[in-house]
Amino acid sequence: MGSTWGKNIKLSLFGESHGAGIGITIDGLPAGVELDLDLIKFEMQRRATGKNELTTARKEADTFEILSGYFNGYTTGAPLSILIRNRDQQSRDYSQIKNIARPAHADYTGYKRYDGYNDYRGGGHFSGRLTAPVVFAGAVAKQILKQKGIHIGTHIKSIKDLKDRDFCEKDLNMEVFKKLSEKQLPFLDETLESLSREKILQAKSRCDSLGGVIECSIIGMKPGIGNPFFNSIESQLAGLMYSIPAVKGVEFGAGFGITDLFGSEANDDIYMDGEQVKTITNNNGGVLGGITNGMPINFKVAIKPTPSISKAQKTINMKTNEETEFKIVGRHDPCIVPRALVVVEAMAAIGILDFLMVS
Ligand SMILES: Cc1cc2nc3c(=O)[nH]c(=O)nc-3n(C[C@H](O)[C@H](O)[C@H](O)COP(=O)(O)O)c2cc1C
Numbered sequence: 001m002g003s004t005w006g007k008n009i010k011l012s013l014f015g016e017s018h019g020a021g022i023g024i025t026i027d028g029l030p031a032g033v034e035l036d037l038d039l040i041k042f043e044m045q046r047r048a049t050g051k052n053e054l055t056t057a058r059k060e061a062d063t064f065e066i067l068s069g070y071f072n073g074y075t076t077g078a079p080l081s082i083l084i085r086n087r088d089q090q091s092r093d094y095s096q097i098k099n100i101a102r103p104a105h106a107d108y109t110g111y112k113r114y115d116g117y118n119d120y121r122g123g124g125h126f127s128g129r130l131t132a133p134v135v136f137a138g139a140v141a142k143q144i145l146k147q148k149g150i151h152i153g154t155h156i157k158s159i160k161d162l163k164d165r166d167f168c169e170k171d172l173n174m175e176v177f178k179k180l181s182e183k184q185l186p187f188l189d190e191t192l193e194s195l196s197r198e199k200i201l202q203a204k205s206r207c208d209s210l211g212g213v214i215e216c217s218i219i220g221m222k223p224g225i226g227n228p229f230f231n232s233i234e235s236q237l238a239g240l241m242y243s244i245p246a247v248k249g250v251e252f253g254a255g256f257g258i259t260d261l262f263g264s265e266a267n268d269d270i271y272m273d274g275e276q277v278k279t280i281t282n283n284n285g286g287v288l289g290g291i292t293n294g295m296p297i298n299f300k301v302a303i304k305p306t307p308s309i310s311k312a313q314k315t316i317n318m319k320t321n322e323e324t325e326f327k328i329v330g331r332h333d334p335c336i337v338p339r340a341l342v343v344v345e346a347m348a349a350i351g352i353l354d355f356l357m358v359s
């Protein structure tokens with residue numbers, strides 16, 4: 001499996017949703033980083049399950065045990081390794097559908113790729129559960145980035161057709177990012193909180209699910225970071241974003257919308273703000289030629305509607321290739337977006353740290 005990643009910061013992710021546990025090893029961290037474990041726990045709780053009717057009913061505390069690389073409050077320079085034990089598996093939900101491919105989940109593709117040996121329970125290694133250790137790694141990376149003046153924030157840009165405005169200059173600071181991180185439904189337009197809650201619950205009551213878009217901004221980046229062609233800022237961050245289960249789109253700056261503009265509208269005019277080079281607009285999302293230009297790195301991530309829904313669906317038995325109709329029973333997120341914001345931030349932090357930790 002492709003569960004190892006990185007050039008300077010190296011990650012190795014392991015575990016399955018219904019196995020004994022999940023975890024990560026992070027190699028390449030500098031020694032002497034004082035870790036704020038409460039901050040890491042706060043980040044883990046932003047992603048955690050079983051909080052209320054907006055999340056899957058599976059209740060995992062996501063308590064992490066640090067196995068190595070941490071001593072007397074500081075990183076040691078050795079690989080930082082953690083284990084999160086799975087506590088609330090309900091594998092009988094999956095025994096009934098062992099050979100049935102859930103539409104839009106990884107059952108069929110995983111079965112084909114791993115000759116039916118993959119752990120199908122709860123999606124196994126394909127599960128969104130594997131993003132818990134990613135959030136741990138992201139929380140560590142964020143602490144190192146903070147020392148360098150780099151901060152990462154997200155908000156919900158949309159849930160289905162309910163749309164928030166884009167980040168603008170007044171939102172791009174630590175205070176706003178912190179406030180957003182404390183909310184379960186962090187919209188810039190706060191009137192959308194209750195509307196989106198209702199929309200998600202309505203879909204859930206109809207045995208359905210919803211998707212949406214997350215906007216992310218990375219501030220405090222110096223110009224001149226990124227290694228084109230193949231290790232550009234965009235290629236690295238997009239690769240990490242697409243590693244998050246359920247991500248089906250990534251766009252930087254004005255993204256696909258830039259094609260609606262004339263060059264004169266799309267170009268970001270350059271000016272001096274004191275000693276600092278800035279651009280008036282940021283349609284290129286802070287990246288030109290794969291390299292940071294010192295403006296915030298802005299991008300959006302599309303999250304599909306949760307695949308496991310309890311409506312009747314058509315599918316096949318993977319062993320016999322017989323067509324069948326079935327209903328999924330079990331505990332699933334009616335909308336993944338609220339739990340994925342911190343995962344997007346974590347992946348962004350890891351991706352940026354990897355550029356900055358030149359070995
Ligand atoms: C935080 C998080 C939670 C998720 N929760 C669920 C869930 O409850 N039920 C489900 O079917 N898929 C869930 N997913 C999505 C599936 O894991 C994902 O759609 C599946 O592995 C197929 O991968 P793909 O959508 O990237 O192709 C979740 C993903 C994330 C990131």
Ligand SMILES: C=C(O[C@@H]1CC(C(=O)O)=C[C@@H](OP(=O)(O)O)[C@H]1O)C(=O)O
Nearest residue numbers: 049056058122123127128129330331332
């Ligand atoms: C356990 C988590 O989310 C799980 C992600 C998930 C999936 O298919 O991705 C399916 C569900 O698993 P289960 O059927 O075992 O309850 C979610 O609960 C988690 O995120 O920690």
